[in-house]
Amino acid sequence: MLSLHLGGAAGLRDKGALDSALAQPSMSFGGQDLYPTLIDKAAALGFSLISNHPFIDGNKRIGHAVMVIFLKLNGMDIEAPMDEQERLILSVAAGETGRDAFKCMAERA
Numbered sequence: 001m002l003s004l005h006l007g008g009a010a011g012l013r014d015k016g017a018l019d020s021a022l023a024q025p026s027m028s029f030g031g032q033d034l035y036p037t038l039i040d041k042a043a044a045l046g047f048s049l050i051s052n053h054p055f056i057d058g059n060k061r062i063g064h065a066v067m068v069i070f071l072k073l074n075g076m077d078i079e080a081p082m083d084e085q086e087r088l089i090l091s092v093a094a095g096e097t098g099r100d101a102f103k104c105m106a107e108r109a
Contacts, residue, residue, distance in 0.1 A: 017053065046067030046106070050089060063092075080105045085105055
């Protein structure tokens with residue numbers, strides 16, 4: 001749907017990567033949530049969508065939008081300036097920024 005509004009090729013590149021990204025917020029190990037807070041869950045979801053590239057195009061836009069919507073549905077907003085968000089998202093997509101650094105942006109919600 002975002003590709004219709006923002007341009008880019010539509011389509012799923014890797015269903016397994018999408019399923020993995022969408023499962024991130026609810027993952028656990030030994031009965032303990034791997035991402036216990038809403039911020040952890042939002043960052044894991046956004047990071048995975050951006051870095052796993054499940055779609056043919058628009059992974060950065062979708063990853064960011066899903067993270068923002070997830071937080072908004074839980075009464076939170078990202079306070080980091082948009083240019084900072086953009087730099088961090090591009091850095092994640094390039095493989096230069098890890099999950100913990102990406103989470104710092106979400107922590108400013």
